[in-house]
Amino acid sequence: MIFALGTFHAAALIAALVVVLYASGGLASLLSGLSTIAGLVLFLALWLTTVWSTNRTLRGAITVAPWTSVPPDTLIARAAWRGGVNGVIFLACVGLILAISSAFNGDLAFGVIGAGFLVFATVGAAVAFVIGFVVGLLFAGIDLALVSATRAILDEKKSRP
C-alpha cells in the first residue's frame, strides 16, 4: 500500500505539473534544456524519495486494513512535515543529478559548483521545504478523501441485499 500511495503521489504530481506547464506553454523550453537520461533519473529520484516519504508518514499508522487508528490531524501534520523534508531531499538529488549531467557534458567549472551549492543549500532548500510542505498537505487531504471514498464503496456494497 505504501508503494502504491507513494507512486500515486509522484505520478499525480508530475502528471498535473506536465498538464499545467504544457497548457501554459512552458513545457517545451523546460524539457529541451534537460537530457533524456537526466529527466528519467530525476523522475526516478522523485519516485524513490516520495515512496520513502510516504513510508515515514504512514509508519505505525497502518494496522490490518487501510484504516488507521492515528487521528487525521496527526497524519496531516506528519504528511506536511514529511512533504517538506521530501522537497529538500529531492532538491539535493536535482543538484547532484544536474551537476553530474553537466560534468559529463563538459560545461561545469568548480566555481559554478560552489555557487550552485550555496544557492541550493540556503534559499533553494527553504523554498523546496515550503513547496514540499504544501504538496504534502494537499496529498494528505486527497488521501483522506480517497480513504473515505473506499470506506463508502465497501460499506455500500456490503449493505446491499
Added chain:
Amino acid sequence: MAAILGGALLVWWLGLRRDRDDAGVIIVVAERYEWIFWAAIGVQLMTGVGNLGAFGEALPSPSSGWGTKLIVKLVAVLALAVLSVPRTLAVVAMAAAKQPRPGLLSALYGGTTVMVVGIAGVAVWLAHG
C-alpha cells in the same frame, strides 16, 4: 500498458465467474496486480515525459489539435491514478480481512479496464496526428 490492461481484464473475468471456491485466488491475483499496476504507472509516466522531451522546442502548441489530444490523455491518466487508489485500498482491506468480494472486485476492475481502453484509444488517436 499491456500489463495494466491484461491484469485488469484477468481480475475482472475472475470476479465475474463468482465461484466462491475461487474467491481466495482472486484476491491473491488482485494483490499482485496492484504492485504491477503502480510500477507500470510510474514507468509509463517516466517514459511518457521522456518522449515529450525528445520533441524539445518542436513540441506542438497546446492550442493545436494534437495539443488538445495530449491534454485529454494526460488528464485521463491523472484520473486513472486518482480512481485507482480506492481500488487498491479496497483490495488491501479485503486481503487483510480475508473476506474477498468477487462482485465488488469485478466492478472495480471492470471500471479500470474501461478507463485503460479509453486511454489506449486516445494514445492511438494521438499517434496518428
